[in-house]
Amino acid sequence: MIDFLPLDQLVAACHWIGAKGWAPATGGNMSVRQDARYCLLSESGKDKGSLTRDDFIQVEIATSHVPSGRKPSAETGLHTLIYRLFPEAGAVLHTHTVNSTVLSRVEKGNALLLSGYEMQKTLAGQQTHINTVPIALFENHQDIAALVSRIESYAREQPLNYGFLLRGHGLTCWGRDVSEARRHLEGLEFLFECELQRRLLEAK
Numbered sequence: 603m604i605d606f607l608p609l610d611q612l613v614a615a616c617h618w619i620g621a622k623g624w625a626p627a628t629g630g631n632m633s634v635r636q637d638a639r640y641c642l643l644s645e646s647g648k649d650k651g652s653l654t655r656d657d658f659i660q661v662e663i664a665t666s667h668v669p670s671g672r673k674p675s676a677e678t679g680l681h682t683l684i685y686r687l688f689p690e691a692g693a694v695l696h697t698h699t700v701n702s703t704v705l706s707r708v709e710k711g712n713a714l715l716l717s718g719y720e721m722q723k724t725l726a727g728q729q730t731h732i733n734t735v736p737i738a739l740f741e742n743h744q745d746i747a748a749l750v751s752r753i754e755s756y757a758r759e760q761p762l763n764y765g766f767l768l769r770g771h772g773l774t775c776w777g778r779d780v781s782e783a784r785r786h787l788e789g790l791e792f793l794f795e796c797e798l799q800r801r802l803l804e805a806k
């Protein structure tokens with residue numbers, strides 16, 4: 603892959619995620635859109651905090667077909683779904699943080715509602731803390747095709763913005779480019795930590 607700046611930006615984002623401890627062991631996966639037809643996805647089973655350009659594999663967005671025959675993320679179907687649903691999405695980041703893992707189990711509903719936080723304004727288009735921002739929450743599933751179908755039906759019925767949580771698993775979020783995906787990840791992670799602490803304190 604010659605001179606594709608977004609891939610360098612994605613590799614830097616992966617190192618940042620690793621340094622934050624947001625992709626422990628081999629958890630997490632990351633991708634960037636190459637063009638309308640292809641994306642580049644992290645190889646399955648690697649430590650995502652120490653990926654290099656060579657650890658990204660070309661995947662066809664329409665079919666999840668891998669021309670090279672290499673093995674991209676086990677969660678490839680979720681990335682290609684996002685690129686199909688949102689033609690403006692340029693990068694997808696999936697992390698396994700303690701906050702997203704625990705909060706997605708504590709919250710029993712099908713969305714985590716964020717309201718009253720100034721940091722909601724880190725999310726594209728949000729201009730006030732007054733709004734309620736729902737982050738969709740789906741049951742985790744080992745059958746990625748089943749998960750893709752569930753999320754796809756959801757997105758056809760109602761807005762699916764910024765990212766979604768998989769219960770007991772983690773966050774998948776996206777942005778127009780790597781920079782916006784990073785901002786959404788950092789903003790949401792901050793909001794999850796606040797929400798978890800608020801719930802802990804208010805329960806006492």
Ligand SMILES: CSCCC(=O)C(=O)COP(=O)(O)O
Pocket residue numbers: 627628629630631644645646647648674675676677696
């Ligand atoms: C040990 S993490 C379990 C798989 C997972 O949820 C994940 O994010 C990493 O899978 P990949 O195939 O992308 O390495």
Ligand SMILES: [Zn+2]
Pocket residue numbers: 629630631677696697698771772
């Ligand atoms: Zn995962």
